[in-house]
Amino acid sequence: MSDAALTHKRSFLSLFRLSLTLLWRDWAGGELKLLFLALVMAVTSVTGIALFTDRLEQALLLESANMLAADRVLSGRQEVPRQWITEAASQGLQTAETISFTSMVFSDTANLLVSAKAVSSSYPLRGELIAADEPFIRGIPVEGGPVPGEVWLESRVLPALDIDVGDSIYVGEAELRVGKVLVVEPDRQQGGMVDNAGPRLMLNLADVPVTNVIQPGSRVSYRYLFAGDEDTLDVYGAWLQEQSEGQSRLRDVRDESEEVSDALNKAESFLLLGSLFAVLLAGVAIALTAKRYSERHYDYVAILKTLGCTSNQISVIYISIQIVLAAIAIVVGWFAGWIIHHLILQILSSIIVVDLPPASFQPFIIGSLTAFICLLSFALPPLLALRHTSPLRVLRKDIDQTKIGAHVPYIVGITGSVFLILWYSQDLVLTSVLVLSVAAITLFLSVVSYLLLRSSSSVGMKAGSAWKLAMSATRRRRKQNVLQVLVFSITIMSLLVLTLLRTDLIDDWQAQLPENTPNHFLMNVTQSQVEGIQNFFDENGIEQNIFYPMFAARLNSINGEPPRSRFFDGEEERGNITERGAQQAEQGDADDAVGQESASEGSDSTGSRGRRPTRQITWTDILPPDNQVIAGQWWDANTPAGMVSVEADYARQLGINIGDEIEFEANQQTFTVAVQSIRTVRWDNMQPNFYFIFSSGTLDHLGATYLSTVLMEQEQKILLNDLLRLFPTIIVIEIDALIEQIQNIIAQVTSAIELISILVLACGALVLLSCVNATLDERFRENAILRTLGAGRKLILTSLLIEFASIGFIAGIIATVGAEGSLYYLQEFVFEQDFHMHYWVWIAGPLIGMVVIAMLGINSTRRVVNVSPLNVLRQL
Amino acid sequence: MIRTEKLTKTVPTSEGLLTILKNVDLDIAEGEAVAIVGESGSGKSTLLGLMAGLDSPSSGDVVLDGNSLVALDKEERAILRGQLVGFVFQSFQLLPSLTALENVMLPIELKGDPDARNKASNLLSRVGLEKRWHHYPNQLSGGEQQRVAIARAFASEARILFADEPTGNLDTATGARVIDLLFELNKEYATTLILVTHDERLAEKCGRKIKLVAGEVVSDRKVEEITHE
Numbered sequence A: 001m002s003d004a005a006l007t008h009k010r011s012f013l014s015l016f017r018l019s020l021t022l023l024w025r026d027w028a029g030g031e032l033k034l035l036f037l038a039l040v041m042a043v044t045s046v047t048g049i050a051l052f053t054d055r056l057e058q059a060l061l062l063e064s065a066n067m068l069a070a071d072r073v074l075s076g077r078q079e080v081p082r083q084w085i086t087e088a089a090s091q092g093l094q095t096a097e098t099i100s101f102t103s104m105v106f107s108d109t110a111n112l113l114v115s116a117k118a119v120s121s122s123y124p125l126r127g128e129l130i131a132a133d134e135p136f137i138r139g140i141p142v143e144g145g146p147v148p149g150e151v152w153l154e155s156r157v158l159p160a161l162d163i164d165v166g167d168s169i170y171v172g173e174a175e176l177r178v179g180k181v182l183v184v185e186p187d188r189q190q191g192g193m194v195d196n197a198g199p200r201l202m203l204n205l206a207d208v209p210v211t212n213v214i215q216p217g218s219r220v221s222y223r224y225l226f227a228g229d230e231d232t233l234d235v236y237g238a239w240l241q242e243q244s245e246g247q248s249r250l251r252d253v254r255d256e257s258e259e260v261s262d263a264l265n266k267a268e269s270f271l272l273l274g275s276l277f278a279v280l281l282a283g284v285a286i287a288l289t290a291k292r293y294s295e296r297h298y299d300y301v302a303i304l305k306t307l308g309c310t311s312n313q314i315s316v317i318y319i320s321i322q323i324v325l326a327a328i329a330i331v332v333g334w335f336a337g338w339i340i341h342h343l344i345l346q347i348l349s350s351i352i353v354v355d356l357p358p359a360s361f362q363p364f365i366i367g368s369l370t371a372f373i374c375l376l377s378f379a380l381p382p383l384l385a386l387r388h389t390s391p392l393r394v395l396r397k398d399i400d401q402t403k404i405g406a407h408v409p410y411i412v413g414i415t416g417s418v419f420l421i422l423w424y425s426q427d428l429v430l431t432s433v434l435v436l437s438v439a440a441i442t443l444f445l446s447v448v449s450y451l452l453l454r455s456s457s458s459v460g461m462k463a464g465s466a467w468k469l470a471m472s473a474t475r476r477r478r479k480q481n482v483l484q485v486l487v488f489s490i491t492i493m494s495l496l497v498l499t500l501l502r503t504d505l506i507d508d509w510q511a512q513l514p515e516n517t518p519n520h521f522l523m524n525v526t527q528s529q530v531e532g533i534q535n536f537f538d539e540n541g542i543e544q545n546i547f548y549p550m551f552a553a554r555l556n557s558i559n560g561e562p563p564r565s566r567f568f569d570g571e572e573e574r575g576n577i578t579e580r581g582a583q584q585a586e587q588g589d590a591d592d593a594v595g596q597e598s599a600s601e602g603s604d605s606t607g608s609r610g611r612r613p614t615r616q617i618t619w620t621d622i623l624p625p626d627n628q629v630i631a632g633q634w635w636d637a638n639t640p641a642g643m644v645s646v647e648a649d650y651a652r653q654l655g656i657n658i659g660d661e662i663e664f665e666a667n668q669q670t671f672t673v674a675v676q677s678i679r680t681v682r683w684d685n686m687q688p689n690f691y692f693i694f695s696s697g698t699l700d701h702l703g704a705t706y707l708s709t710v711l712m713e714q715e716q717k718i719l720l721n722d723l724l725r726l727f728p729t730i731i732v733i734e735i736d737a738l739i740e741q742i743q744n745i746i747a748q749v750t751s752a753i754e755l756i757s758i759l760v761l762a763c764g765a766l767v768l769l770s771c772v773n774a775t776l777d778e779r780f781r782e783n784a785i786l787r788t789l790g791a792g793r794k795l796i797l798t799s800l801l802i803e804f805a806s807i808g809f810i811a812g813i814i815a816t817v818g819a820e821g822s823l824y825y826l827q828e829f830v831f832e833q834d835f836h837m838h839y840w841v842w843i844a845g846p847l848i849g850m851v852v853i854a855m856l857g858i859n860s861t862r863r864v865v866n867v868s869p870l871n872v873l874r875q876l
Numbered sequence B: 001m002i003r004t005e006k007l008t009k010t011v012p013t014s015e016g017l018l019t020i021l022k023n024v025d026l027d028i029a030e031g032e033a034v035a036i037v038g039e040s041g042s043g044k045s046t047l048l049g050l051m052a053g054l055d056s057p058s059s060g061d062v063v064l065d066g067n068s069l070v071a072l073d074k075e076e077r078a079i080l081r082g083q084l085v086g087f088v089f090q091s092f093q094l095l096p097s098l099t100a101l102e103n104v105m106l107p108i109e110l111k112g113d114p115d116a117r118n119k120a121s122n123l124l125s126r127v128g129l130e131k132r133w134h135h136y137p138n139q140l141s142g143g144e145q146q147r148v149a150i151a152r153a154f155a156s157e158a159r160i161l162f163a164d165e166p167t168g169n170l171d172t173a174t175g176a177r178v179i180d181l182l183f184e185l186n187k188e189y190a191t192t193l194i195l196v197t198h199d200e201r202l203a204e205k206c207g208r209k210i211k212l213v214a215g216e217v218v219s220d221r222k223v224e225e226i227t228h229e
């Protein structure tokens, strides 16, 4: 190495050593500590949340595979060419098939319509079957389904047919032995209506030809199950699409099982939003502390420059400091983020039952990049300004530093952070909420500060002297104060948005499924059975609910026109538990019902094919709970027969308005009703819900079946056996497990949300602290001067209090407006909640801003007044 | 060693251009000790800053050891400063986060000299602070701080030393001791010394005295000439 190069290297090393020394020694100074904390916060929240979502995603994939009994499914009404299946196997995929159909089964004494499912011996590919040797017990996991010659039955079929395990029954022409009681079937919720019409009977695929029940024209649902690694599945999926000319597509379960995934999706969005706010706030804290740090280092740089340091060497020193700081912060943040994600997983452990594969490295990379982008965006601009410091400062302290294009580098910062947020969230809506709200506040304040600067005339100078002092101080630091208001507004806004959103989400979930939500549906109840059932429950001390009469009615016309979905043609309608249950109850008329009602197959799109949608209708005098009339009026005592109340979304879809005449057809009779009200319905409350409710007397009760709900605890469930023995024709849909699952999810997800709220709160506190600290130097100087001029401690304290309180108050107002605006946007477009104003926040927001900022301000500036003015002036 | 040619500095103010220095022509030979005196606001510090290349003139030029400063940009001037120039300021200008020893080592290390520690500790001993190596500036008195600053100024083996009122913040006795030290070292290292001061007695210690009034050189004489009169 040449001498020059060696010297060069040595001087570089000494620069680096100098950075480490400065980093180490300045640590006590405060700014670096805050900067470091802010970086750690950013890395922690991003790494933690990314780790969590990463693993949650994997967990959901696994869970959803269980719900499909496979990784992918191909389903249809027809058999597919054999070659499609052999191709899958030859590509290395596992395969299985199931055929579902409805069939009457016979015992010696009774018969019953069941939903039969024939499964191949490799079924299920994912998840497990749980079976028992007697009905109404929990059962244990078993390998594979029934062997040829055997059927497995759902518990309630046994009392209905009056048989025991080991007896034989007839399925079509085949006599099959009851081998086990089927308790859980992984893909029970999947498939169309055929899969859900009646209790389950499971048999081996090999027995299907023997039964001879599948005739040309029979309604049969074929499902082909595939499992294997993602790449192979993708390759096969593509092959299949090509082979079928786009007619057949492999499905996964992401878009199924709405109730469960909905809460998790919202929670995921919330966590994401929370971490975005955390990054934003951490970024602001970084910007503030970096600015103050570099302001304090102008003199250092000037001295270094007189000693011969070039601008580049200055940059090397300060960038090295940041890199070292960032590196340590990243490691600490990784660790803290890992703990956070573990805490969340711990909280959610009962939802995520599957064993998670280890986390990938990506979250750690995202976390590190966050630190660097935060630094680049927020800390680099003021630090780069340092390199322009004039060495003349050693001679003249007042060399104007702010002249150095102070605003330009922030464009880099803004671009950098938007990019960061967008890239990390992969969510345009969330990003735009954040960017727009911050931009709106900034713009507003820029205008205000411009106006303030123009009208520099004295305001309110006649007020008391503390006010006078506060006012003149506020005016003197106009620019700085506007910046403070900006920072405080953004911080308070972030905290308000998260708090309000959190409260709204949790309230909403709790209202969705309150503590004592009925967890069993009773369907297919005839009018003559109603009283008997009511007595049965009375005797056993079980509270019961309204029995809704229910009718399947075909919608013939609206104002004489055939109904046509105007806006959402072809869109699948909501999976609604009432309609789904009703399909099960329609067993006597199953074949007819298939064509009309099949929620998962999009019955409304049939409207455009000339078929008319059939709906479950009811009549009642009492507006069902969770329904809200949004147009027209609910019945009163004087309402005549022949009126109808329509569900709001459905009304919009079909273009139904108040006063429209709708013709229905049921039992070969047509009748016309007039629309009197439009209701919103809470579809996710797991309770009877109806698109159409008629006024009393419109239809007589003849031919209607009744629907009711009942809350039965686990230990009361054995009563179902007696109930079904007494009333063998009724159908009981047990949703207790589902409700419990959702309630559980909500409770866990709530805790996860609280956790991230705390994290963001910590970030917010950090920002407030750095912002107050940012003006400390100047306040020290000013107040020292004021005090040497004879101003008393009390006067200065009062003036400071007024100054901070008014800044906090103004920031509180702006934050409240910003928060409500962002919330509107978020709830409308991301969280699918009804936005409503939070009136109390309009008072609380400004008040909180005022009190918190005043307290924080006084607390950190108390030193300012307590320190002897002489000391301050000597130091400066 | 230092030559200024029609050195002029004007700054824009709200009342138009303000001329701080006007056509200053000086020629300072190697090893000379020059005092710049004048009333407050006469432009002494400005002149010093221009000669050291901390600032650039509005017109005219400074030639430092044969290098025209006008021809150099900021960075090149910084490098030249590192090789050629040492400073002592009224307000000491030590880095508060570094110890006395580290402050003195800094310019030596920046040159890539591996022997920084030795040289710095020798210099600190030379200024009488061998026991205060690991003290921070705020643990030292003003006089001690200024002695550290002097040690630092000589550490980089500078050939020109600029001192802007080095005794301004010190009491008379301490100031006198600091000045003695400065002149001793100056002689020892044979540096060229430019000393800005109000203090007439201090100015007398220099071989030459330049007086500024409102940015113009009004007298430039050898000290012997003055005392003779």
Ligand SMILES: Nc1ncnc2c1ncn2[C@@H]1O[C@H](COP(=O)(O)OP(=O)(O)OP(=O)(O)O)[C@@H](O)[C@H]1O
Binding pocket: B011, B013, B018, B020, B038, B039, B040, B041, B042, B043, B044, B045, B046, B047
């Ligand atoms: N950047 C500048 N902008 C405006 N005025 C300046 C600037 N730099 C110097 N001046 C003015 O030029 C004049 C000379 O300043 P300078 O600091 O050189 O004086 P000085 O002789 O060192 O005074 P002192 O003895 O008080 O240190 C002063 O009136 C000062 O206000």
Ligand SMILES: [Mg+2]
Binding pocket: B044, B045, B046, B164
């Ligand atoms: Mg001066």
